[in-house]
Amino acid sequence: AGDPTELALLAAARARGVERSDVERERPRVSEQPFDSDRRRMSVLRSDGVLYVKGALEALLPLCREVPPGVAEALALLAGRALRVLAVAEGRGPDERDLTLVGLVGLADPPRPEAVEAVRAAREAGVRTVMITGDHPATALAIAKELGLLREGESPEGTVHARATAEEKLHIVRGWKARGEVVAMTGDGVNDAPALREAHIGIAMGRTGAEVTREASDLILTDDNFASIVAAVREGRGIYENIRKTLVYLLAGNAGELVLMLGASLLGLPLPLLPLHLLWVNLVTDGLPALALVMDPAPPDVMRRPPRRPEEPMLGRREWTAVLATGLLDAAVSLGTFLWSLQHLPVEEARTLTFTVLVCCQVLRSFAARSVGLLHWEVGAFDNRPLLAVAALTLALQVALPEVPALAAFFSLVPLEATHLALALGLGFIPVSVLELRKLLLRGVARARARAPAGG
Structure with a gap:
């Protein structure tokens, strides 16, 4: 364990026959000036009087009296290969002056394959990725191109910020916030802590992050992998989408029940549903499918949608329109069933049939509620097995209620003929079919509009 840069240098030294333990035994440290983001260098004075300094080339050059030729060309070559470049110098005595530049060290930190894919996914999702680094500008530019930034x-x-200090990082975060953007900032060093605290979401590296950085953060990334952040965005969007569609589903069901009861009252009809029926619908018929809808996998297009604004309500005009229209659809089918039943059946049987039709409508409609624009088969017919199980269980219980004498007496129901059960199931398919056909219709209209400019 330790700083990756220091470990890489020790590994390179060991490959050349230099062991740290031997150096520490033969020439122990006398003093040390640790790395500082403002100085951009560190130095170690050993017992033989030699001062060893490493850091950014720009920070060391003013301190050197001897610089070998070709340094600038070597720097450009290493940085152009996306290598982090450290300059190494040595001198005599404790003061960092009159140094001799010994050479440059190129450190490779190739991007993980999943990081490249994550950057692409973030771009498609409307999430802009900005690189803020202390590396040389040429190195930062090469890495940004490798990553697809x-x-x-x-x-x-605005996308690549090189040789950034702690103050500059803080200024960059505040600049994006001033533009109204939601800012997430990642970091692992002590100088990242102020920017992490300033960002809306500060994300610290769990493996390589300093303790103060982890304390300043809101989240700790245990695997230090940028792809995990993009995966979290996908998961968060999926959860938000599931909560929203579940609310629409529940409110639409409540609206349908309300319109059904109100319509029957205005028409002077007997009660189409009793209080116990409404309680059953709200607790079982609505509640169980709603729990299953929340468990739906994230929609396949969730990472191709633009980010929502923070002030955007969970239920906007489109959602409330869907609640009202779907509620009216459920109510129309149920009230129509009740009107027809009263003319051909006793009140108790008409009420039982209407109750069964309403339950079938709401249970089957849960399959259309899985997506606003995609059909149930396109979302994945068998991806949400809890919903399939809940739908089958709820319909089975609904069929059993009038058939079990104790339950039938408790709910004031009467047994239905097989033809009436088949009728209830068929009528229950009307709302889900209408909603699915509407998706196809809107899709066709959108395609026609997209082709219209090219054809005209």
């Missing part, structure tokens, strides 16, 4: 012809301005 910059595409061909795109300017690095």
Whole structure:
């Protein structure tokens, strides 16, 4: 364990026959000036009087009296290969002056394959990824291109920030917040802590992050993997989408029950449902499918949608329109069933049939509620097995209620003929069918509009 840069340097030294333990035994440390983001260098004075300094080349050059030729070209070559470049110098005595530049060290930290894919997924999701690093500008630019942060012809301005200090990181975060953006900031060093605290979501690295950085953060990334952040975005969007569609489903069911009862009262009809029926519908018929809807996998297109604004309500005009329209649809089928039943059946049997039709409508409608724009088969017919199980169980219980004498007496129901049960199931398919056909109709209209400019 330890700083990755220091470990890489020790590994390179060991490959050349230099062991740290031997150096510490033969020439122990006398003093040390640790790395500082403002100085951008560190130094160690050993017992033989030699001062060893490493850091950014720009920070060391003013302190050197001897610089070998070709340093600038070597720097450009290493940085252009996306290598982090450290300059190494040595001198005599404790003061960092009159140094001799010994050479440059290139450190490779190739992006993980999943990080490249995560950057692409974040771009598609409307999440802009900005690189803030202490590396040389050429190194930062090369890494940004490897990651896909910059595409061909795109300017690095605003996307790649090199040689950034703690103050500059803080300024960048505040700048994005001033534009009204929701800012998540990742970091592992002590100088990242102020920016992490300033961001809406501060994310610290769990493996390599400093303790103060983890304390300043809101989240700790245990695997230090950018792809995990994008996966969390996907999961969060999926959870939000599930909560919203579940609310629409529940409210639409309540609206349908309300319109059914109100319509029957205005028409001077007997009560189509008794209080116990409404309680059963709300607790079982609505409640169980709603619990299953919340467990739905994230929609396949969830990462191709633009981010929502923080002030956007969970239920907007589109959702409330869906609640009202779907509620009216459920109520129309149920009230129509009750009107027809009263003309052909006793009141108790008409009420039982209407109760069964309403339950079938709401249970089957849960399959259309899984997505606003995709059909149930497109979302994945068998991806939400709890919903399939709940639908089958609820329909079975509904069929059993009038057939079990004790339950039938408790709910004031009467047994239904097989033809009436088949009728109830068929009528129950009307709302889900209408909602699914509406998706196809809207999709066709959208395609026609997309083709219209090219054809006209």
